[in-house]
Amino acid sequence: MSNGTAESPFSPSAEKSEILSNNPSAFLSQITGAKVAVKLNSGVEYRGDLQCVDGYMNIALEQTEEYVDGVLKNQYGDVFIRGNNVLYISSI
């Protein structure tokens, strides 16, 4: 078995499978359904249950709390966040 030949950085070998499972798409499937914090480029943060994410980082949250400068400002049942605004998604 020669799986060490002609590998690109994007096709990690089997020994690196634990690293592979931490690629962005794998991380997203790990945290889908869990409570997350989404920070936008503006600095506003949304905390809620992650319903789904797509390749654009468009995000659907439920039971969402909106934090502006760390202070709770609003609460929403359902929120759609357009992906271009997303700075990061964090598990909490």
Added chain:
Amino acid sequence: MATSQLLPLELVDKCVGSRIWVVMKTDREFSGTLLGFDDFVNMVLEDVTEYDNLGNQTHLEKILLNGNNICMLIPGGEPGGEAGTE
């Protein structure tokens, strides 16, 4: 020799599993352990410290950082650490 050439993203791939310092286009920085990344250089980071424009530090367990606003990556570096003299 062609193999002595290192592609930029191969350098990033070498950093998987180690600490990395991420400087954003805006006045914001992150340092954490790089767990993975994709073709857009979206990055999964663990044990992260976020540094905002006011100098505030926030600790984050595990994040997916959007690659869109990343400016520079410094392997092994920490803001204010040995590799980073601000």
